[in-house]
Amino acid sequence: MQQKSLLSLDIGKTYILSHVDLQGALRHRILDLGFTEGAEIKCLFKAQSGSPLAFLIRGSVIALRKADAEKIFVL
Amino acid sequence: MGKSTVFNALTGMHQHTGNWSGKTVSNAVGTFSRGQKTYTITDIPGTYSLSSLSAEEEVARDFICFGNADVTIVVCDAGCLERNMNLALQILEITPKVVLCINLIDEAEKKGIFVDTQALSKNLGVPVIKSSARYKKGLNELIDQIDTASKNLNAYTVRYSQEIENAVNMLEMPVGNALDGKINERFVSLKLLCQDESFLASMKTYLGVDMLQYDAVKDAYNQAQKYLLEAGYTKELISDHITSKIYKDAEKICGGAMTNRKNYTERQLKTDILLTRRLTGIPVMLLLLCAVFYITISGANVISDYLSGIFDILELRLSSLLLGLGAPAAVHDAIVYGIYRVLSWVVSVMLPPMAIFFPMFTLLEDLGYLPRVAFNLDNAFYKCRSCGKQALTMAMGFGCNAVGVTGCRIIDSPRERLIAIITNVFVPCNGRFPMLITIITMFFTAASPFSGLVSAVILTAFIVFGICATFLVSFILSKTVLKGVPSSLVLELPPFRKPQVGKVIVRSVFDRTLFVLGRAVAVAAPTGLVLWLLANISISDVSILDHITGFLDPVGRVLGLDGIILTAFILGLPANEIVLPIIIMAYTSSSVLTGYDTLSSLHTLLVENGWTILTALNVMVFTLFHWPCSTTIITIKKETASVKWALISVLVPALCGILICLLNNFIFTFIL
Structure with missing residues (x-):
C-alpha cells in the first residue's frame, strides 16, 4: 500500500499516525511532541507557500516545514 | 503552560510571562512563606521532555x-494534558516528590474539558491539583x-518492554x-541505554560522575547493549520505544480522567x-505593526x-536653588546644562x-500572536537558510x-542561533525607536496634517527595511562564515488567550518606567x-569635544553624517537612549542655549548645524545599523561564549550602516 505522508492529508480530516521517518535530534523532538504510532492527527492549515504546515496533535497545534512533514506517515 | 504565572502568583514576583513556548529561557528564583515555613521556588524554562x-x-x-x-511542581496545561503527561511521567522516573498542577483549568472547562484530579492522583501516586494561576x-x-x-x-512507574526492562x-x-543514591538509578540506567550524551555530560558537570568510568557499569552497559541488539533493539529503537510507551x-492515564473535548475550537x-x-x-x-506605532507616536506626543x-x-x-546656594557658575552650568538637561531629555x-x-x-x-508571525515568515527564513x-x-x-x-536559545541549530544573534540588532530596541520617531516627525512629516499616521507608516516601512536587511544578512552569513543548510522548524502555535489588559499595562509601564x-x-x-566637561575644557583654545568631533x-x-553625530553614536555605546541628547548637547554647547523642548525648535537647531534630509535619513539608517549597545555585546559574548562572535556582531551591523549611508550619499549626489 502506498504510504501517505503528512503532506498529502486532506485539510480538516483526522488521520491516525503510523510512523516517523526522520533521524536524530529532530526525530526525537517530533516523537516527544506526541507524533507516536496511533496518535490522531489533523492538518489544519498551510502557510501561503505551502510551508510550514500546521497540525493538530494531542490537543496542541504544531507547525512543521514541508521537508519534515513529508517524512511523517499516517495509516 | 503558565509556569511563570504560577511562579508569580506564589511569590508575588513579576517574571515576564508570554503566551508561547520559549518565553522563559533561564531560571528565576523566588520565595514565599506560609505559616512558619518559607519556601524557595525556582521557575525553570518549559520543556516538552527530558x-x-x-x-x-x-x-x-x-x-x-x-x-x-525538595519537590518538583509540574505545571500542565489542562487543554493538552496528554502531551504534558508525557513530561510528568518522565519526571516521575527521577523523583516521586512531585505535585501535578493542572493549570488553565478555567479555559479548559469553558471548552468542555473536565479533569478528574482524584482519578489522576490515584493513578499517578502523587498529589494532583487544579489551578488557574492567572486568577x-x-x-x-x-x-x-x-x-x-x-x-x-x-x-507511577512506566514499564517498558520485557527486553528493555x-x-x-x-x-x-x-x-x-556508582551513584550512591545521588540520583535515581533506574532513570540513569534508561539514559545510558538511550545513549543520551547530553545527559551524561551534565552528570559529569553536576555530580562529578562519569558513569562509563566505572568498570562494573561499563561491563553491565556493554552486556545490556549487546543483549538488546541481539533482541533487535537498535539505539534508535530503544528511545523510540521508550517515548511511545510513555505516551x-x-x-x-488521561483517557480515564478527563472528558475528551476539543481544545482547538472552530473559532x-x-x-x-x-x-x-x-x-x-x-x-x-x-497593519498591526503600523497601528501599534500610530498609537505609540500620537500618545507619546501628548505625554512628551x-x-x-x-x-x-x-x-x-x-x-535658582543652585544660585541661591551660592554655587559657582561652572558648577551650576555643569549640573543644569550638563546633567539635568540630558536627563530630562531622555x-x-x-x-x-x-x-x-x-x-x-x-x-x-499575551494574545499568542507572535508564533503566527514566525509561521508566516518561516518560508522566507528557510530560503535564507535560517x-x-x-x-x-x-x-x-x-x-x-x-x-x-x-531569547535565541529557543533556536535549536547552533548555526541558525548565531545568525539570529548577529542580526538581532537590525530590530530597533526600545532605546532606539524613540529616536527614529523624533527624526521622522521633524524631517519628514511635521508639515503633514496627518503627521502621526504618516510617521507610523514611515516607521513601519523602515522596520520592514530592517527585516529585509535581516533576511539578506542571514542569507549572506549562511553562504559565508556560517555555511550550512537550513535545519527544521518545530513551532507550537498556542491557543489564543485573552490578555490581562489592566495587568499588562500596569506592569509594563511600571517595570519599564523604573x-x-x-x-x-x-x-x-x-x-x-x-560631555559638558568635554565641551567646556579647552586645550590650546579649542574644547576637547571639538578636538574629538573635529577628528x-x-x-x-564621508558617511553623510558629521563628527558630532559619529561621536554621539560612540559615546552612546552604553545606552542608545542618549545618542540624540548627546547630539543636541554638542550642538548647543558652543552656541547660546535656547529652549529645545519642542520639536520645531529642535528641528531649527539641527538645520542650523547643517542637517539636510540626507543627514536625517543617514542618521536613521545609522540608528538602525551601527553597533549593539554594550549590554547587548556583553550578552552576545556570554551567549556564544566567544569573543570572535561578539566582534562579528559588532562589525556586521556597523558595516551594513556604513555601506547603506555611502549608497545614500551616492544616490543623493549623483542621481537625485
Missing part, C-alpha cells in the same frame, strides 16, 4: 535532575500539597552502586486562517509635551514612546536587543556631565 533538548530546555532538565529540589485559583491547595509531596516515596535490571545494580501510558481555526492566509497574513501583520513642560519649570527651580522624549509601545507589544504577545523562530527573537528585540539575544529611569540616571547623567568629522562627512 531528552530532546535545545539550550533552554537543557537548563530545565539539569535543574530537574540535579537541582536537589489566583488553586494556589492554597498547591501549597498544601507541596508538603504532602515532599514525603511521597512511591509513584531486562536491560535496565542488568544496569540498575552497578549504576546504583501510551499517558493516553491511558481559533478561523482566526488562524485569517492570520496566516496568503491574502491576509502579511497585511494583517503590517506634558513632561517637558514640567521639566522646564523644574529647571528654573533647580537653577525622560521626556524617549520615555513616553517606550511606555506606550511596550505594553501594547506585550498584549500581542529558522522561522528567528521572528520570535526579533520580536523580543523590539523590547531590548540583549533580551532578544538571550528600568528606563534607572538606566537614564545611571548612564545619561554621567554622560551629560562628561571624526571627515569620517562622518
Whole structure:
C-alpha cells in the first residue's frame, strides 16, 4: 500500500499516525511532541507557500516545514 | 503552560510571562512563606521532555535532575494534558516528590474539558491539583500539597518492554552502586541505554560522575547493549520505544480522567486562517505593526509635551536653588546644562514612546500572536537558510536587543542561533525607536496634517527595511562564515488567550518606567556631565569635544553624517537612549542655549548645524545599523561564549550602516 505522508492529508480530516521517518535530534523532538504510532492527527492549515504546515496533535497545534512533514506517515 | 504565572502568583514576583513556548529561557528564583515555613521556588524554562533538548530546555532538565529540589511542581496545561503527561511521567522516573498542577483549568472547562484530579492522583501516586494561576485559583491547595509531596516515596512507574526492562535490571545494580543514591538509578540506567550524551555530560558537570568510568557499569552497559541488539533493539529503537510507551501510558492515564473535548475550537481555526492566509497574513501583520506605532507616536506626543513642560519649570527651580546656594557658575552650568538637561531629555522624549509601545507589544504577545508571525515568515527564513523562530527573537528585540539575544536559545541549530544573534540588532530596541520617531516627525512629516499616521507608516516601512536587511544578512552569513543548510522548524502555535489588559499595562509601564529611569540616571547623567566637561575644557583654545568631533568629522562627512553625530553614536555605546541628547548637547554647547523642548525648535537647531534630509535619513539608517549597545555585546559574548562572535556582531551591523549611508550619499549626489 502506498504510504501517505503528512503532506498529502486532506485539510480538516483526522488521520491516525503510523510512523516517523526522520533521524536524530529532530526525530526525537517530533516523537516527544506526541507524533507516536496511533496518535490522531489533523492538518489544519498551510502557510501561503505551502510551508510550514500546521497540525493538530494531542490537543496542541504544531507547525512543521514541508521537508519534515513529508517524512511523517499516517495509516 | 503558565509556569511563570504560577511562579508569580506564589511569590508575588513579576517574571515576564508570554503566551508561547520559549518565553522563559533561564531560571528565576523566588520565595514565599506560609505559616512558619518559607519556601524557595525556582521557575525553570518549559520543556516538552527530558531528552530532546535545545539550550533552554537543557537548563530545565539539569535543574530537574540535579537541582536537589525538595519537590518538583509540574505545571500542565489542562487543554493538552496528554502531551504534558508525557513530561510528568518522565519526571516521575527521577523523583516521586512531585505535585501535578493542572493549570488553565478555567479555559479548559469553558471548552468542555473536565479533569478528574482524584482519578489522576490515584493513578499517578502523587498529589494532583487544579489551578488557574492567572486568577489566583488553586494556589492554597498547591501549597498544601507541596508538603504532602515532599514525603511521597512511591509513584507511577512506566514499564517498558520485557527486553528493555531486562536491560535496565542488568544496569540498575552497578549504576546504583556508582551513584550512591545521588540520583535515581533506574532513570540513569534508561539514559545510558538511550545513549543520551547530553545527559551524561551534565552528570559529569553536576555530580562529578562519569558513569562509563566505572568498570562494573561499563561491563553491565556493554552486556545490556549487546543483549538488546541481539533482541533487535537498535539505539534508535530503544528511545523510540521508550517515548511511545510513555505516551501510551499517558493516553491511558488521561483517557480515564478527563472528558475528551476539543481544545482547538472552530473559532481559533478561523482566526488562524485569517492570520496566516496568503491574502491576509502579511497585511494583517503590517497593519498591526503600523497601528501599534500610530498609537505609540500620537500618545507619546501628548505625554512628551506634558513632561517637558514640567521639566522646564523644574529647571528654573533647580537653577535658582543652585544660585541661591551660592554655587559657582561652572558648577551650576555643569549640573543644569550638563546633567539635568540630558536627563530630562531622555525622560521626556524617549520615555513616553517606550511606555506606550511596550505594553501594547506585550498584549500581542499575551494574545499568542507572535508564533503566527514566525509561521508566516518561516518560508522566507528557510530560503535564507535560517529558522522561522528567528521572528520570535526579533520580536523580543523590539523590547531590548540583549533580551532578544538571550531569547535565541529557543533556536535549536547552533548555526541558525548565531545568525539570529548577529542580526538581532537590525530590530530597533526600545532605546532606539524613540529616536527614529523624533527624526521622522521633524524631517519628514511635521508639515503633514496627518503627521502621526504618516510617521507610523514611515516607521513601519523602515522596520520592514530592517527585516529585509535581516533576511539578506542571514542569507549572506549562511553562504559565508556560517555555511550550512537550513535545519527544521518545530513551532507550537498556542491557543489564543485573552490578555490581562489592566495587568499588562500596569506592569509594563511600571517595570519599564523604573528600568528606563534607572538606566537614564545611571548612564545619561554621567554622560551629560562628561560631555559638558568635554565641551567646556579647552586645550590650546579649542574644547576637547571639538578636538574629538573635529577628528571624526571627515569620517562622518564621508558617511553623510558629521563628527558630532559619529561621536554621539560612540559615546552612546552604553545606552542608545542618549545618542540624540548627546547630539543636541554638542550642538548647543558652543552656541547660546535656547529652549529645545519642542520639536520645531529642535528641528531649527539641527538645520542650523547643517542637517539636510540626507543627514536625517543617514542618521536613521545609522540608528538602525551601527553597533549593539554594550549590554547587548556583553550578552552576545556570554551567549556564544566567544569573543570572535561578539566582534562579528559588532562589525556586521556597523558595516551594513556604513555601506547603506555611502549608497545614500551616492544616490543623493549623483542621481537625485
